[in-house]
Amino acid sequence: MAADSENTWGPKHFIQNTPCARNSFLYGMGGGAVGGFAYFLWTSNPRRSYHALMASFTATVLLYWVPCRYQYAQKRMKQRMINQGLKTHIVMQGTPEAELLASAQEAGDKS
Amino acid sequence: MATPAQLGLMDAASPVMEEMIYFHDHVMLVLILITCLIFYSMLVLISSKYIYRFLTDGHVIETVWTVIPAIILVVVALPSLKLLYLTDELDNPQLTIKSVGHQWYWSYEYTDYYDIEFDSYMLPLGDLSKGDARLLEVDNRVVLPVDTSVRVLVTAADVIHSWTVPSLGLKMDAVPGRLNQLALQCSRVGTFYGQCSEICGANHSFMPIVIEAVPVEVFEGWCDMMLDEE
Numbered sequence: 001m002a003a004d005s006e007n008t009w010g011p012k013h014f015i016q017n018t019p020c021a022r023n024s025f026l027y028g029m030g031g032g033a034v035g036g037f038a039y040f041l042w043t044s045n046p047r048r049s050y051h052a053l054m055a056s057f058t059a060t061v062l063l064y065w066v067p068c069r070y071q072y073a074q075k076r077m078k079q080r081m082i083n084q085g086l087k088t089h090i091v092m093q094g095t096p097e098a099e100l101l102a103s104a105q106e107a108g109d110k111s
Numbered sequence: 112m113a114t115p116a117q118l119g120l121m122d123a124a125s126p127v128m129e130e131m132i133y134f135h136d137h138v139m140l141v142l143i144l145i146t147c148l149i150f151y152s153m154l155v156l157i158s159s160k161y162i163y164r165f166l167t168d169g170h171v172i173e174t175v176w177t178v179i180p181a182i183i184l185v186v187v188a189l190p191s192l193k194l195l196y197l198t199d200e201l202d203n204p205q206l207t208i209k210s211v212g213h214q215w216y217w218s219y220e221y222t223d224y225y226d227i228e229f230d231s232y233m234l235p236l237g238d239l240s241k242g243d244a245r246l247l248e249v250d251n252r253v254v255l256p257v258d259t260s261v262r263v264l265v266t267a268a269d270v271i272h273s274w275t276v277p278s279l280g281l282k283m284d285a286v287p288g289r290l291n292q293l294a295l296q297c298s299r300v301g302t303f304y305g306q307c308s309e310i311c312g313a314n315h316s317f318m319p320i321v322i323e324a325v326p327v328e329v330f331e332g333w334c335d336m337m338l339d340e341e
C-alpha cells in the first residue's frame with residue numbers, strides 16, 4: 001500500500017514546501033537586519049535596536065506573506081476555472097449546447 | 112493513508128482539503144511569528160538588569176498587547192470563516208449516497224438511479240492480503256466517480272458515530288434520527304481511508320471507511336456488478 005505522503009514535518013519542511021514561506025523568511029531576515037541596523041545608527045542604543053530588529057522582521061514577514069498568499073490564491077482559483085472550462089469544452093464538444101455557448105460567448109466578447 | 116508516526120496533514124484529494132492545507136500554512140506562519148516574539152520577550156526579560164519594585168501598570172504596553180492580538184485574530188479568522196462556508200457549499204450534486212453508522216460497521220445506499228445497498232465491515236487480520244492495511248481495509252468499499260460532486264447524507268442507526276475521511280477533508284457526525292449533509296468531490300483517482308471518529312462502543316476503532324475514486328466508466332461497471340449481485 002503506497003503511502004500518501006512522506007513522513008516529513010517541521011520547520012525545514014514548512015519553509016521548503018510551503019508557497020511564499022521561504023521568500024517571506026528571507027525578506028524578513030533581511031528587513032529585520034536592515035531595520036535594526038538603521039535604528040542603531042540613528043539612536044546608538046543596542047538594546048532598542050534589537051527590539052527594532054524583531055519588529056522589522058515580523059512586519060516584513062507579514063507584509064510579504066499576506067499579499068503573496070492572496071496572489072497565490074487568486075492564481076489557484078483561475079487555474080481551477082481554466083481546468084473546469086477545458087473539461088466542459090471537451091465534454092460538450094460537438095453538441096448543440098456547445099454551439100449555443102460559443103455564440104453566447106462571442107456576443108459577450110463583442111459587447 | 113497515513114504513514115506510521117505521521118505528524119503532518121495527509122495529501123489533499125479534494126479542493127476543500129487543499130484549501131484546508133493552505134489555511135493551515137497561513138496559521139502556522141502566524142504561530143511561528145508569535146513563538147519567535149515570545150522567545151525574544153523571554154530573552155529580553157531574563158537578560159534585563161532593571162528592577163522596579165513599585166511598577167503597577169503600563170497603559171501604553173497594555174494597549175499594545177491588547178490591540179496586536181486582536182489584529183492577529185482578525186488575520187486568522189477571516190480566511191477561517193471563508194473556509195468554513197466553503198466546506199458547506201454544495202455545487203449541484205450529481206450523485207447522492209447515504210452512509211448509515213451501525214455498531215460496528217457502515218452501510219451505504221446508492222438510491223439515485225438504482226437501489227444499491229451494501230454493508231462495509233472491516234476485514235479481520237486473518238482475511239487481509241499482502242500489502243493491505245491493518246484495521247483499515249473493508250470488504251465492500253464506497254466507490255465514487257472522480258471529479259463528480261457528490262452529496263453524502265450521514266446518519267446512524269443506533270448510537271452516534273462519525274464519518275471521516277481525512278484526505279478529502281471530511282468529518283461529519285452520524286447522529287441517530289438526524290440527517291447530516293456533506294459535500295464531497297474527489298479530484299484524483301485513488302483509495303482514501305478513514306475511521307469512525309466518535310466513540311461508539313467496544314469496536315469503535317474497528318469500523319473504517321474506504322472510498323475508492325474511479326473514472327466514470329469504471330463506476331458504471333461497478334454499479335452494474337452490484338446490481339447483478341443483488
